[in-house]
Amino acid sequence: MLLPRLAPLIIALGLPSLAHAAPTQYPLTLENCGSTLTFEQPPSRVVTIGQAGTEMLYAMGLSDKVVGTSLWFNDVQMKYKAQNDKIERLADNEPSFEAVIGKRPQLVAVELEWMVGPQGVVGTRQQFHELKIPTYLMPSDCEAKDNLVGADGTRLEAFRIDSIYKSISQLAEIFDVQERGQQLNAQLKASLAKSIATVQAKDLKQTSALFWFSSASLDIDPYVAGHKGIPDFMLSTLGVRNVVESDEEWPTVGWETIAKANPTFLVIARMDRRRFPADDHEKKLQFLRSDPVTRNMDAVKNNRIIILDAMAMQASIRMFDGLETLATAISGYDLPK
Structure with missing residues (x-):
């Protein structure tokens, strides 16, 4: 269902209306940053390494699936504080591998490859996958980017905003909440259009x-x-x-x-x-x-x-x-x- 305040904004900005989303067909298989992930059902226990993924899940109403968070730059947005207060923070920065697997996650959502990757400070994707724990890495940090060059990686191509929309769409599909993902992406696109208009x-x-x-x-x-x-x-x-x-x-x-x-x-x-x-x-x-x-x-x-x-x-x-x-x-x- 389209959010009441969103409909007129989408019309005013010429953004497309939301189509009805089909439910996820499990088992779901998707490609993510060089790994093939398969989900037999929506994960019920998620650990996040990175605030970006944490707040994406909160924004789609999935805080009840999150059992542990880590890597925070800012305090959580006030609208999510009540939900966030109920969830254990494993670390302000990087958590240990043991702390993450100790929460028995069915998914680890990762913002930055230097946390979970070939030289991940928390661990490698292979370490998690050997334990049958899928790791979802935000496409914005792996696509057209070399994270082995430079302190925080080097861009091979310019960052594309579509990579954020892609993360939201894929996470929504994994949890079978595609309509919520569509709504969130529509809100973000409307916000982007508003910012451009402000300085036009x-x-x-x-x-x-x-x-x-x-x-x-x-x-x-x-x-x-x-x-x-x-x-x-x-x-x-x-x-x-x-x-x-x-x-x-x-x-x-x-x-x-x-x-x-x-x-x-x-x-x-x-x-x-x-x-x-x-x-x-x-x-x-x-x-x-x-x-x-x-x-x-x-x-x-x-x-x-x-x-x-x-x-x-x-x-x-x-x-x-x-x-x-x-x-x-x-x-x-x-x-x-």
Whole structure:
């Protein structure tokens, strides 16, 4: 059934109406990031390694299937807090292999291949599959990407938004809730269209930006968004150029190089994780306004600094909220001619 508030928005934005979804036919077999997964029935026990998959499942009303979560950058969205509070958090960052299998999962949903992959810090897919535990890896982190090059992998092709819709559709099929998946994807597409419309009248041809995720230490080069990843998609969708040209997902770039590029906007990550000092966005702001190199950048002097949740910089449903925040902030600035 179409969500009441969604129908007029879809019509207004020219998005297609939702077709009735056929139920999943089990056994279900699907290809996922180089592995063939087979499900005899919908999984009743799921462990998530990564906030993106966790919140996708919550958004489709599947929190009762989740028995353990891990790898959180931000607190859960308030609308899911009640459900999330009932579920064990195995780790704020990466869980141990033993902690995951100890929950007897029938599916492990993984956001990032460096967690569960050829050199996974939690384990390899083979280790899980030998125990008859299927692992579903988000296509956004495996398709056209080499996760063995660079700290967070290197994009072989630019990130495609369809990979998020694909994750939602496939998870919906696995759990036989295709109609919910269709509704969620329609909401996200409507949100994307709204963000694009927000900046449509703005002349952004000469604008540029830098995304700063974090830094291992505030006195060394920061982790910033490469030019083929999710933040680059967000910028290019709005018509803004990313000043970073590396194919790596999150390369380190020196502040002198960044200052020379002099981006129009600085976008910094706010997170509740505290692995590095610069995870704290207030410390990022203090650094930008006090460092002799960064404080003279146009974006800092003119306070063109936009704060986004870290999960809004990931391939997640939160990215669409981040895109709306980014579009609204950019549309509100008086930009240099």
